[in-house]
Amino acid sequence: MVREIMEEGLLTSRYQLPPNETKPTSNGADGDGLTDNLNMPSQPAASSLTLVLVFCTFVAVCGSFSYGCSLGYSSPAETGIMEDLDLSLAEYSVFGSIITIGGMVGAILSGKIADLIGRKRAMWFSDVLCTVGWLAIAFAKNALWLDIGRLLIGLGVSIFCYVVPVYIAEIAPKSYRGSFASSNQLMTSSGFAIMFFVGTFISWRTLTMIGAIPCVVQIIGLFFIPESPRWLAKCGREKEFEASLKRLRGENSDISEEAAEIRDYIATLEQQTEASFLELFQRRYANALIVGVGLMLLQQLGGNSAVVYYTSRIFKESGISGSLGLQVLAVLQVPAATIGLLLMDRSGRRPLLLVSASGLCFSYFLQGLAFCFKELPNLKALTPPLALSSTLIAATAFTIGLGGIPWIIMSEIFPINVKAQAGSLVTLVNWSTAWIMTYSFNFMMDWSLAGTFFFFSGISGLTVLFVAKLVPETKERTLEEIQASITHFM
Secondary structure, three states, rough: OHHHHHHHHHHHHEOOOOOOOOOOOOOOOOOOOOOOOOOOOOOOOOOOHHHHHHHHHHHHHHHHHHHHHHHHHHHHHHHHHHOOOOOOOHHHHHHHHHHHHHHHHHHHHHHHHHHHHHHHHHHHHHHHHHHHHHHHHHOOOOHHHHHHHHHHHHHHHHHHHHHHHHHHHHOOOOOOOOHHHHHHHHHHHHHHHHHHHOOOOOOOHHHHHHHHHHHHHHHHHHHOOOOOHHHHHHHHOHHHHHHHHHHHHOOOOOOOHHHHHHHHHHHHHOOOOOOOOHHOOOOOHHHHHHHHHHHHHHHHHHHHHHHHHHHHHHHHHOOOOHHHHHHHHHHHHHHHHHHHHHHHHHHHHHHHHHHHHHHHHHHHHHHHHHHHHHHHOOOHHHHHHHHHHHHHHHHHHHHHHHHOHHHHHHHHHOOOOOHHHHHHHHHHHHHHHHHHHHHHHHHHHHHOOHHHHHHHHHHHHHHHHHHHHOOOOOOOOOOHHHHHHHHHHH
């Protein structure tokens, strides 16, 4: 216990005021009380928004686009694959869900890979896995090659899920970090939307080749962007660290204050022993773990992955044309993600999460009512419009908040000395829960159509309470501020 307190003090003592002094309360965006008692090194008044920063973010979120393509592929491709390769429903169910198995394996490795070889090389590694996976599906002649390809894609995109938001969080200035990190969800939604929309017009093999395009674009783009300056600082590569930060902030910018803050924080962390996986569960990391793991768990228990993978079945059960429903849903995704991006650094993470979870709670309750009405002759006609409306509301609510913000918060709250272990853990929780939900969804639907969505509505209600009570606001704070202050939150 004494050792824990002493090590915790290394992180927090240099940021605290003397006991008899108080810090003036800010009336600006930073004055929400999360770090009012912390005296953090200030950032330069003018945050640097450069073309290099924009380009780096674009290249990174090509991985998010690939992830979105993998999410949206199985639903529009279902009929074509089953007919062309003569697959049974059970064989196609394995194909649809095996991506989550690959995701679980990739989740275990993601943090360590990004820590050992760097953020850029981790993205390269993911691109290779995903490209090979898409090609295996495109040229598959039987279920085995389909499954191998889908498994490889799961491995690749699970690494993207960790490394893309971490890279963006580590390169972006605090005043733009939320908006830039939200582009992760925007591109995920864009990939998902393109697959849903285009997949109703073209063959499943051609659709597979579209999924490989963002991987190729990212492989090329990674040659022209710098490595994360915080990762370089952690590795002691001083010249590369300064060059990377200078390139990101602009050649004429003064990076001395930001560089000194990063160096000081890294030096403080290095005074501790290298954290092992078991040390992640010590008291000083408890708050961050509860928030990170809790958000990932609730995100998937709310049923999003299952609903995405089996959207066609939901529409058919509701009496809606599968192709029409997919097209309408696809059109809605990008505007919803754009709204989330624009609001991220204005409203903050917590308000968007609360709105998102509340919207999901309401929409899934409506979906459950729609299936209840299906069993009542006098109200049966209400099922299709109510089911379509609730699906669109749920998709919008998820996209603006719970779809991307848990990954943003995960990239912000964990100190760099445990980020690999913590990132692997929360990513594993996300993918393993996704597998449970996608595997059990068809059984839940056979048990009760209405009951399935009432269950999801209840989980979304719990998410509202979890966010309101436990999740801190992180907008417009440096990563070092967030990580030092979360120890004192709750």
